[in-house]
Amino acid sequence: MPKADDFDEFYATTSRRLVGQLFAMTGDLNEAEDAVQEAYIRAWQRWPRIQGYHDREAWIRTVAYRISVNAWSKARNRLTAHHRASRHAEQPEISPDLLALVSALRKIPEPQRRVIVLHHLVGLSIEEIGAETGAPAGTVKARLARGRKALAPLVSDFDDPPSSRTHLTGQTRETIAHA
Amino acid sequence: MPDSLRTQLSGLAGYASSNARLDTPVALRQRGTRRARRRRGGAALLGVGVAAAVGVSTGIAHPSVPGPGTARAPASSASPAQLTAYQTTVLKKAHVTKAEVAALAKSGFTTDQISALAATTAQLTQQDKKALTIARTAAGYLARYCTPAERTALLGEGLKSTQIAALAKAHLSAAQLAALARG
Numbered sequence: 001m002p003k004a005d006d007f008d009e010f011y012a013t014t015s016r017r018l019v020g021q022l023f024a025m026t027g028d029l030n031e032a033e034d035a036v037q038e039a040y041i042r043a044w045q046r047w048p049r050i051q052g053y054h055d056r057e058a059w060i061r062t063v064a065y066r067i068s069v070n071a072w073s074k075a076r077n078r079l080t081a082h083h084r085a086s087r088h089a090e091q092p093e094i095s096p097d098l099l100a101l102v103s104a105l106r107k108i109p110e111p112q113r114r115v116i117v118l119h120h121l122v123g124l125s126i127e128e129i130g131a132e133t134g135a136p137a138g139t140v141k142a143r144l145a146r147g148r149k150a151l152a153p154l155v156s157d158f159d160d161p162p163s164s165r166t167h168l169t170g171q172t173r174e175t176i177a178h179a
Numbered sequence: 180m181p182d183s184l185r186t187q188l189s190g191l192a193g194y195a196s197s198n199a200r201l202d203t204p205v206a207l208r209q210r211g212t213r214r215a216r217r218r219r220g221g222a223a224l225l226g227v228g229v230a231a232a233v234g235v236s237t238g239i240a241h242p243s244v245p246g247p248g249t250a251r252a253p254a255s256s257a258s259p260a261q262l263t264a265y266q267t268t269v270l271k272k273a274h275v276t277k278a279e280v281a282a283l284a285k286s287g288f289t290t291d292q293i294s295a296l297a298a299t300t301a302q303l304t305q306q307d308k309k310a311l312t313i314a315r316t317a318a319g320y321l322a323r324y325c326t327p328a329e330r331t332a333l334l335g336e337g338l339k340s341t342q343i344a345a346l347a348k349a350h351l352s353a354a355q356l357a358a359l360a361r362g
Contacts, residue, residue: 004208011204019199020192033199037207044211098191121188148184 007047011040014057021061024117026068027106039064058132069110104151112147115140
């Protein structure tokens with residue numbers, strides 16, 4: 001019988017962080033929640049093995065990402081998410097800046113979005129991203145560069161007044177483009 | 180690394196983290212355990228059901244076929260012994276005959292083996308999409324349950340991959356087959 005305490009502790013310390021990362025990758029909070037939870041369920045079914053992994057969080061993140069991009073799972077998750085969303089109270093308002101960022105991220109291809117999140121949010125190196133995504137370092141670099149390039153003009157499309165764009169000034173856009 | 184992008188992404192992740200509505204770990208563990216139990220139970224039921232079905236419907240006694248206990252299942256109209264429309268259609272469509280099922284019983288095949296065989300034959304022929312679906316579902320069983328000799332024996336009976344797939348797909352329960360045997 002796998003140790004439930006270990007699992008519970010692991011879940012308590014990592015689940016919300018992973019939802020945040022998945023949300024940045026998918027652009028849909030409900031979908032991210034469902035994918036992450038499903039990944040934890042699968043982890044529990046293999047817990048004796050996964051428990052010994054060096055980076056269990058990466059395993060969950062990878063599985064959750066695969067679940068979220070899988071077409072069938074996507075459809076199912078959307079349905080579940082829809083049900084959940086209709087059951088629960090309304091989500092707190094997302095700020096215009098974050099909304100614009102989500103929208104911009106959703107416009108770039110999934111593989112690019114994934115490496116951007118892994119690099120800039122999770123803080124993984126090119127090699128680590130390569131190991132997690134199964135892509136060669138050159139591909140990771142290319143996706144990163146293309147993703148940033150694609151993101152730069154998209155984040156400039158703001159409708160809100162400039163005063164509220166604390167993060168997305170012209171200088172920021174330039175930084176993103178040239179990073 | 181641009182700090183601004185990191186900051187913005189962190190803000191996004193922070194929003195998600197603080198607003199995520201997650202189940203408790205206990206609930207997730209229970210779901211995982213229930214799912215695993217269902218899978219194990221389903222596989223066992225499939226195995227017992229088809230094996231018993233093969234034995235009972237053909238009237239052939241075989242040591243590997245669990246018969247008596249399951250064969251006494253009552254066959255009332257409301258009982259689960261009746262074949263569903265789906266099962267009937269699946270078997271009818273595949274033209275599975277009693278003689279063919281008898282061949283399976285003689286060889287002492289279990290449902291797992293039938294599923295495995297469905298997988299192999301479908302993968303070999305690559306013709307039947309339905310069988311291929313079964314094949315994918317049953318993948319992994321073959322290596323564990325089916326010997327090459329058994330496979331040859333079964334294929335020698337002339338069963339088509341679609342028929343084998345239908346047997347695996349019908350998921351007949353012991354009660355259903357007992358009822359069938361009683362006519």
